[in-house]
Amino acid sequence: MIKKRDQYLKIINALPNPGLGLGLRSKHFNYILEHNPAVDWFEVISENFMDSGGRPRHILRQIAEKYPVVMHGVSLSIGSTDPLNMEYLGKLKTLAAEVKPLWISDHLCWTGVNNLNTHDLLPVLLNEESLKHICSRIRMAQDFMDRPLVFENPSTYLTFKQSTIPEWEFLKYMAEETGCGLLLDVNNVYVSAFNNDFDPVHYINHLPHNRIVQMHIAGHQHCGDYIIDTHDRNVVQDVWKLFTQAWQLTGGVATLLEWDSNIPDFDEYHTELLKAKQYMSVMTGYNMDTEKLEYSSDAVSNPVDFLVNDFKW
Amino acid sequence: METKNITLHQLQNWMQGMLIKGSPSTDDRKVIEAVVNHSQRLSAMRHLNIYRSSYIARLRACLQNQFIALAYALGNDLFESFADQYLDSCPSESYTLNTLGEKLPAFLEQTRPDADLEQKESWPDFIIELAGFEYALSEIFDEQAAGDFTILTPDTPDNLLKVTPVLHLFSHHFPICQYYLDFLQHKEPELPFPEESYCAVSRRDYKLGLFVIRRAQYYFLKSMQEGRSVKKSMKYLAKNFEFKIEDLEKIWPEWKRNFITSGFLCV
Structure with missing residues (x-):
């Protein structure tokens, strides 16, 4: 077990930093194939392609020939007390063999129990029982996939009274025990911190920075007394500040801008991503313009309608 | 708890x-x-x-x-x-x-609202058929199938012709395909009256094509899907339906041209 963990850790430590990437969305398929934009890499949602025998898979094959690709999933449900879904893992492995991603990631969450799926990234109980349970499932999944996996901190809207371990420590122990990598979603830290009264700076400071192979940035919806992670707009200033902090602490890792709802044209999406360059250093990052926050109360967390097929006639 | x-x-x-x-x-x-x-x-x-x-x-x-x-x-x-x-x-x-x-x-x-009534209303039938058709389209869109087929011409001999693997034929009690096409073209269609209708859905270059077809074309293509040749399908139609073989032979060149253009046939 220790040998395997060390092997996975070695692989995680040797992963490259491909630079600044974008999420591959069906809206941009034609644009990317026609214009070959200068994006460093693409992150693909595994579930959008793993069952496809049609256009999505056909497009992905072409894009994977031109760009480095990372596979990002939403259905592994590593925290669930249901057995691991081996059919899902099998399809994930088949897709990975075809696409040859730099790495495969999912979330520290559960999506359902008793064979149901809420299609949400639900918060895990953060205690020793849960840590042992999740670590054993990560080991199983990694051994099946024959590679280390990378886990992202989700945005959370509640915490449990029975939790005894702070999330940053839970992630640290998880990485130490299994050799997995971490995907630091800076926006999720900001959202969860606001919703659950913790300090996002402290959270990021206490993560194991050498295990972080990728960062996510995204926009969110402020609803007044809580924040929803909507991935539907520009990144806010406070998140960019956390990004600067994380960039300094990690020494710079692959960074991806998520945009899953109200998806703009490709150029606008790419331009927002490239802002990250301005925030890589403390000197430039902290001197950007102020912004006006907009409040709304009808936001939906983790929008997933982009995961449903988008026909092209 | x-x-x-x-x-x-x-x-x-x-x-x-x-x-x-x-x-x-x-x-x-x-x-x-x-x-x-x-x-x-x-x-x-x-x-x-x-x-x-x-x-x-x-x-x-x-x-x-x-x-x-x-x-x-x-x-x-x-x-x-x-x-x-x-x-x-x-x-x-x-x-x-x-x-x-x-x-x-x-x-x-x-859960249709008239489930317990003897006299059924027609609109739930339309809604059910439309829901089934839309779900079928999403399945066809993602169906596992080879993407490239030889390009045919009207000169391709009939005995080589087969229906393409991603060709799906539908018969409905309402004009479902026409309604769907009108909706896509923003024509704001109204709920239709019952009317027997037939359609074919093909997939070429991974894009779906929807075609309203005639009853004879539906049964002809169904017959070819079941493995009969062009000639045998004509005979099958003549034997089992009210179609005349001379009429079918006469209309065939036009059908062939349209079927090839619409991506229904391959070799």
Whole structure:
């Protein structure tokens, strides 16, 4: 077990930093194939392609020939007390063999129990029982996939009274025990911190920075007394500040801008991503313009309608 | 529920129940207070409600994406009402959202408002057929099949012709395909009257093509799908239906041209 963990850790430590990437969305398929934009890499949602025998898979094959690709999933449900879904893992492995991603990631969450799926990234109980349970499932999944996996901190809207371990420590122990990598979603830290009264700076400071192979940035919806992670707009200033902090602490890792709802044209999406360059250093990052926050109360967390097929006639 | 020594499975079971079922009872509220932390700004209940309200809104939006013409035909409020009942009765059991609406046509059939009446209304039949057609389109879109076929010409000998693997034929009691096409072209179609209709759905270069076809064409292509040649399919139609072989032979060059153009045939 220790040998395997060390092997996975070695692989995680040797992963490259491909630079600044974008999420591959069906809206941009034609644009990317026609214009070959200068994006460093693409992150693909595994579930959008793993069952496809049609256009999505056909497009992905072409894009994977031109760009480095990372596979990002939403259905592994590593925290669930249901057995691991081996059919899902099998399809994930088949897709990975075809696409040859730099790495495969999912979330520290559960999506359902008793064979149901809420299609949400639900918060895990953060205690020793849960840590042992999740670590054993990560080991199983990694051994099946024959590679280390990378886990992202989700945005959370509640915490449990029975939790005894702070999330940053839970992630640290998880990485130490299994050799997995971490995907630091800076926006999720900001959202969860606001919703659950913790300090996002402290959270990021206490993560194991050498295990972080990728960062996510995204926009969110402020609803007044809580924040929803909507991935539907520009990144806010406070998140960019956390990004600067994380960039300094990690020494710079692959960074991806998520945009899953109200998806703009490709150029606008790419331009927002490239802002990250301005925030890589403390000197430039902290001197950007102020912004006006907009409040709304009808936001939906983790929008997933982009995961449903988008026909092209 | 005992919350002090709650196990991981009990907690997940409880939380999932809170998301999927209706409004929490007074007893539920006590458990929520015992399981979920409140924060400076929100009560435990409001924290949980963020997940509860997003659950239904998120999946409803997915169904709306999957059944765009059905949502138009029913109108937004009625569609949401059906979607909410459906999600309550048939919560997702799959990791993929593409199958979220798989049981919707059967659900609409089971819950049709005139189920107990002897005299059935026609509009539920239309809604059920439309839902089935839209779900079938999403399956065809993702169907496993080779993408490239030899390009045919009207000169390709008939004895070499076969129907393409991704050709699906539909017969309906309502003009479903025409309604769907009119909807896509923003023609704002009205609920149609019953009318026997036939259509073919092909996929070329991974894009779907929808074609309203005639009854004779439907049975001819069905016959070819069952493995008969062009010649044998004509004989089959003449023997089993009211078509005359001379009429079929006369119309065949035009059919052949159209079938090739529409991507129905390959070699």
